Amino acid sequence: xxxxxxxxxxxxxxxxxxxxxxxxxxxxxxxxxxxxxxxxxxxxxxxxxxxxxxxxxxxxxxxxxxxxxxxxxxxxxxxxxxxxxxxxxxxxxxxxxxxxxxxxxxxxxxxxxxxxxxxxxxxxxxxxxxxxxxxxxxxxxxxxxxxxxxxxxxxxxxxxxxxxxxxxxxxxxxxxxxxxxxxxxxxxxxxxxxxxxxxxxxxxxxxxxxxxxxxxxxxxxxxxxxxxxxxxxxxxxxxxxxxxxxxxxxxxxxxxxxxxxxxxxxxxxxxxxxxxxxxxxxxxxxxxxxxxxxxxxxxxxxxxxxxxxxxxxxxxxxxxxxxxxxxxxxxxxxxxxxxxxx
Amino acid sequence: xxxxxxxxxxxxxxxxxxxxxxxxxxxxxxxxxxxxxxxxxxxxxxxxxxxxxxxxxxxxxxxxxxxxxxxxxxxxxxxxxxxxxxxxxxxxxxxxxxxxxxxxxxxxxxxxxxxxxxxxxxxxxxxxxxxxxxxxxxxxxxxxxxxxxxxxxxxxxxxxxxxxxxxxxxxxxxxxxxxxxxxxxxxxxxxxxxxxxxxxxxxxxxxxxxxxxxxxxxxxxxxxxxxxxxxxxxxxxxxxxxxxxxxxxxxxxxxxxxxxxxxxxxxxxxxxxxxxxxxxxxxxxxxxxxxxxxxxxxxxxxxxxxxxxxxxxxxxxxxxxxxxxxxxxxxxxxxxxxxxxxxxxxxxxxxxxxxxxxxxxxxx
Numbered sequence: 001x002x003x004x005x006x007x008x009x010x011x012x013x014x015x016x017x018x019x020x021x022x023x024x025x026x027x028x029x030x031x032x033x034x035x036x037x038x039x040x041x042x043x044x045x046x047x048x049x050x051x052x053x054x055x056x057x058x059x060x061x062x063x064x065x066x067x068x069x070x071x072x073x074x075x076x077x078x079x080x081x082x083x084x085x086x087x088x089x090x091x092x093x094x095x096x097x098x099x100x101x102x103x104x105x106x107x108x109x110x111x112x113x114x115x116x117x118x119x120x121x122x123x124x125x126x127x128x129x130x131x132x133x134x135x136x137x138x139x140x141x142x143x144x145x146x147x148x149x150x151x152x153x154x155x156x157x158x159x160x161x162x163x164x165x166x167x168x169x170x171x172x173x174x175x176x177x178x179x180x181x182x183x184x185x186x187x188x189x190x191x192x193x194x195x196x197x198x199x200x201x202x203x204x205x206x207x208x209x210x211x212x213x214x215x216x217x218x219x220x221x222x223x224x225x226x227x228x229x230x231x232x233x234x235x236x237x238x239x240x241x242x243x244x245x246x247x248x249x250x251x252x253x254x255x256x257x258x259x260x261x262x263x264x265x266x267x268x269x270x271x272x273x274x275x276x277x278x279x280x281x282x283x284x285x286x287x288x289x290x291x292x293x294x295x296x297x298x299x300x301x302x303x304x305x306x307x308x309x310x311x312x313x314x315x316x317x318x319x320x321x322x323x324x325x326x327x328x329x330x331x332x333x334x335x336x337x338x339x340x341x342x
Numbered sequence: 343x344x345x346x347x348x349x350x351x352x353x354x355x356x357x358x359x360x361x362x363x364x365x366x367x368x369x370x371x372x373x374x375x376x377x378x379x380x381x382x383x384x385x386x387x388x389x390x391x392x393x394x395x396x397x398x399x400x401x402x403x404x405x406x407x408x409x410x411x412x413x414x415x416x417x418x419x420x421x422x423x424x425x426x427x428x429x430x431x432x433x434x435x436x437x438x439x440x441x442x443x444x445x446x447x448x449x450x451x452x453x454x455x456x457x458x459x460x461x462x463x464x465x466x467x468x469x470x471x472x473x474x475x476x477x478x479x480x481x482x483x484x485x486x487x488x489x490x491x492x493x494x495x496x497x498x499x500x501x502x503x504x505x506x507x508x509x510x511x512x513x514x515x516x517x518x519x520x521x522x523x524x525x526x527x528x529x530x531x532x533x534x535x536x537x538x539x540x541x542x543x544x545x546x547x548x549x550x551x552x553x554x555x556x557x558x559x560x561x562x563x564x565x566x567x568x569x570x571x572x573x574x575x576x577x578x579x580x581x582x583x584x585x586x587x588x589x590x591x592x593x594x595x596x597x598x599x600x601x602x603x604x605x606x607x608x609x610x611x612x613x614x615x616x617x618x619x620x621x622x623x624x625x626x627x628x629x630x631x632x633x634x635x636x637x638x639x640x641x642x643x644x645x646x647x648x649x650x651x652x653x654x655x656x657x658x659x660x661x662x663x664x665x666x667x668x669x670x671x672x673x674x675x676x677x678x679x680x681x682x683x684x685x686x687x688x689x690x691x692x693x694x695x696x697x698x699x700x701x702x703x704x705x706x
Contacts, residue, residue, distance in 0.1 A: 033365050036358040039539040040392070044439040070365070074438035087437075094434050097427070100397040153543050183547070188368040188487060189361065195491040196357040199536050200544045206354065206535040212687040215490035219582050250561045264700050271696045274586065275689065281590050282685040285597060285678035292604055292671045296523065299611060300513045300664065
């Protein structure tokens with residue numbers, strides 16, 4: 001099957017029985033987890049394998065116009081000159097296992113770790129988009145992530161349409177139609193990706209997790225770097241070394257205008273209020289910790305202190321007192337937070 | 343099992359695992375999510391190379407603390423059905439060349455509230471049933487949402503495991519073993535490791551391959567261009583947000599809960615001591631009575647009654663386990679450390695903001 005054959009705009013092949021599968025435009029959203037899974041699988045392929053394939057799972061929007069690829073798992077397969085073998089049994093079992101843990105995800109397609117599309121791709125694609133086990137009546141998404149050494153990673157997404165003059169030909173042919181895709185990560189993934197990205201320039205490709213203060217330091221350094229860059233640019237425009245741009249100027253002005261204008265007295269007041277809240281909570285948290293530790297220590301230490309009953313009673317008394325204090329503390333605690341809320 | 347030296351010293355987590363855990367924990371947030379970790383142990387460093395979530399099974403929990411597990415997912419790692427699931431899953435991933443040793447499990451947490459019976463029992467289950475080289479990874483969803491990823495690795499200390507095995511948590515045992523709340527967990531440093539492919543993928547993600555572009559023709563074009571959307575992954579500028587109140591509020595709530603738990607525990611203990619005192623009082627009375635009786639009897643030359651019958655007649659109440667209060671203290675310690683870390687960052691931010699809004703103020 002030649003590549004050129006696949007680039008027909010819209011196929012007019014035999015329409016399958018019943019309702020025709022939708023060929024409506026489709027937008028593919030990929031979450032980084034799925035890409036990472038694919039890359040990991042690619043690293044773990046057998047030495048003699050050119051590419052590896054696997055199943056994509058995710059969600060589909062109501063109208064079927066958007067597919068979100070959320071996760072992926074590997075499926076074993078072997079390719080020879082004239083035949084391809086995919087471990088379908090494995091795929092089914094794994095899918096069942098996966099769906100057990102992620103009931104909301106559905107089968108959306110498959111991936112391969114080579115950009116090439118060939119007859120085998122068409123065969124596999126037809127399996128994944130078929131009726132029964134496949135994604136029918138929705139199109140199956142085929143994602144290719146090239147992992148060739150020395151080249152950029154190239155990701156492409158396709159859906160397919162049936163082609164072929166006869167039923168036999170249709171079984172091993174498919175018109176792959178490229179569809180746009182987008183890599184999307186949520187707010188929650190951001191912190192994870194940040195930590196991962198910290199390792200990108202490291203020689204050993206690993207990094208430790210930063211503490212709050214370290215992360216803050218890095219963020220501030222980055223902001224300072226950005227401000228430097230902008231002011232350098234502005235200076236060079238003023239010195240007429242760089243071309244000026246009204247749009248850029250306007251944009252920077254807008255950004256500057258975002259600085260709030262507040263009365264110094266208000267700032268002073270808010271600042272003091274908040275810093276007090278923060279410090280009080282910290283102080284109380286540590287006090288509570290010390291109190292609890294003391295109470296536990298006393299409870300376990302009373303017997304070694306000598307007399308049996310009498311010290312026991314003493315310890316009890318002390319604990320009573322502490323219990324009382326503990327009871328008061330919540331109210332103190334509440335006060336600053338409620339104030340802060342107001 | 344009781345080795346003085348812990349068999350692992352560090353934990354290395356693959357980027358893939360980090361992302362998978364984040365995804366799973368966020369999907370189920372605020373319910374606890376749990377899952378299994380696979381990987382291998384290389385000269386004391388535990389490399390976690392893959393993970394998969396546990397299905398939530400609606401089963402009566404096997405926890406022997408009745409009120410401890412209202413949430414089926416929290417106890418999932420030690421439910422029988424999941425052991426089978428895990429075995430099956432591991433068998434499956436082995437076929438596609440993934441490291442197929444179970445090396446622990448992960449759980450999600452909300453503001454560090456992960457020190458509880460469930461975590462202890464799960465980890466104990468892993469360390470007892472499987473092997474020594476297992477860890478619990480705790481991903482704190484709320485704290486990660488604040489800007490910096492919070493992922494920590496824990497193991498039960500050998501000392502604690504020994505005590506837990508025999509359920510030795512009354513005061514006498516604790517004195518003997520000298521077990522304290524600080525000794526419950528061993529924490530390991532967590533490192534994130536990227537494969538070459540992921541490194542190159544991230545590089546590509548951050549610098550789109552397009553060359554230098556022309557200056558934008560208009561403001562609208564500039565705002566629509568991809569450059570004005572934040573695409574950089576590092577550093578995460580959420581860190582700079584000054585939104586501190588929700589965080590403090592949440593922490594205060596959690597602290598209050600802990601105080602409450604602590605009070606319950608102390609009350610239990612006080613009750614125990616009162617009952618113990620009463621019983622002891624009764625025994626003493628009984629002994630006195632018996633001695634008097636015997637004195638009369640010996641005067642009358644009658645056979646003496648046995649003096650140790652009280653052991654049969656009275657029963658001393660069992661001392662309540664101190665485990666809960668130990669855990670509670672550990673939890674409070676966790677909260678207060680968390681608050682400290684938060685406060686140190688926040689005060690810095692606040693002074694910076696103030697200095698920025700009131701230039702000249704700080705110079706005075």
